[in-house]
Amino acid sequence: MIGSTLCNTLLDQGDSVVGLSRDPERASRTLPRVEWHGWEAVRERPPEAAFEGVDAVVNLAGEPINQRWNEEIKDRIARSRIKATKNLVATIASLSDRPKALVSGSAIGYYGDRGDELLYEDASPGDDFLSGIVVRWEEAAQSAEDHGLRVVRIRSGHVLDPRGGLLKELLLPFKMGVGGPIAGGRQYMSWIHRHDEVGILLWALGNDAVSGPVNATAPNPVTNKAFSKALGKELGRPAVLPLPGFALDIVKGSGVGHAAREGQRVFPRKATEGGYEFKQPDLDGALANLLA
Numbered sequence: 001m002i003g004s005t006l007c008n009t010l011l012d013q014g015d016s017v018v019g020l021s022r023d024p025e026r027a028s029r030t031l032p033r034v035e036w037h038g039w040e041a042v043r044e045r046p047p048e049a050a051f052e053g054v055d056a057v058v059n060l061a062g063e064p065i066n067q068r069w070n071e072e073i074k075d076r077i078a079r080s081r082i083k084a085t086k087n088l089v090a091t092i093a094s095l096s097d098r099p100k101a102l103v104s105g106s107a108i109g110y111y112g113d114r115g116d117e118l119l120y121e122d123a124s125p126g127d128d129f130l131s132g133i134v135v136r137w138e139e140a141a142q143s144a145e146d147h148g149l150r151v152v153r154i155r156s157g158h159v160l161d162p163r164g165g166l167l168k169e170l171l172l173p174f175k176m177g178v179g180g181p182i183a184g185g186r187q188y189m190s191w192i193h194r195h196d197e198v199g200i201l202l203w204a205l206g207n208d209a210v211s212g213p214v215n216a217t218a219p220n221p222v223t224n225k226a227f228s229k230a231l232g233k234e235l236g237r238p239a240v241l242p243l244p245g246f247a248l249d250i251v252k253g254s255g256v257g258h259a260a261r262e263g264q265r266v267f268p269r270k271a272t273e274g275g276y277e278f279k280q281p282d283l284d285g286a287l288a289n290l291l292a
Contacts (some may be wrong), residue, residue, distance in 0.1 A: 187263025
């Protein structure tokens with residue numbers, strides 16, 4: 001969802017793009033302008049040939065969080081981020097001519113459930129399952145710095161896109177008139193429009209002064225209650241029926257329930273102070289743009 005938009009944007013602005021996929025033939029049908037190489041991210045290192053002449057690497061690999069969790073799925077979620085990133089860095093380290101930068105995906109799950117505490121990039125990590133994964137994921141990416149790369153770790157919030165993620169899960173109940181705040185609605189939702197998610201990735205790629213963690217969230221986080229009200233208003237549907245968190249676990253799986261119940265009030269200080277200008281800084285405008 002994010003990678004395809006990023007690839008097309010890079011290509012449209014005149015860059016050459018090389019892609020890594022477990023199914024390069026299928027990927028080439030979707031994005032024919034990309035030079036595709038095969039890679040089983042958890043099982044092996046990516047081929048060195050894919051990095052010839054490459055200036056920078058963007059790592060967005062990772063098993064979806066929004067599925068029903070069990071021990072096998074939790075292991076896949078962890079390995080698809082940590083082991084895959086270690087394999088990626090191992091190939092980069094072996095190159096005689098290395099890329100200059102690694103922009104690696106991360107998540108605001110790093111911070112854990114923090115109530116209404118305002119979180120900047122220097123905030124401490126949480127102590128739950130997802131926090132632990134994100135910490136190790138970032139450590140794997142940061143190790144590329146030992147090999148001379150500038151490393152940026154993009155801590156994404158809820159990327160709003162009707163094609164996937166949390167917004168896609170919420171659209172059906174809200175359109176049916178049975179949407180509303182989840183688990184009381186007091187928890188903060190740090191969101192970002194898909195265009196700004198890609199915009200921050202491009203900003204991090206092109207700005208040599210950027211390194212370390214970067215919060216990829218809109219500058220105006222809202223509570224789940226406020227988000228529900230705004231979504232209901234945009235769809236012309238009521239948004240008053242509260243949904244208990246455990247019900248979301250039963251219907252959609254604990255991954256969705258976990259993401260929706262826990263809150264982080266995140267502010268993108270590095271991006272705003274570094275000159276990035278948000279295309280959709282406010283929720284009402286973002287939803288209107290996405291759902292028009």
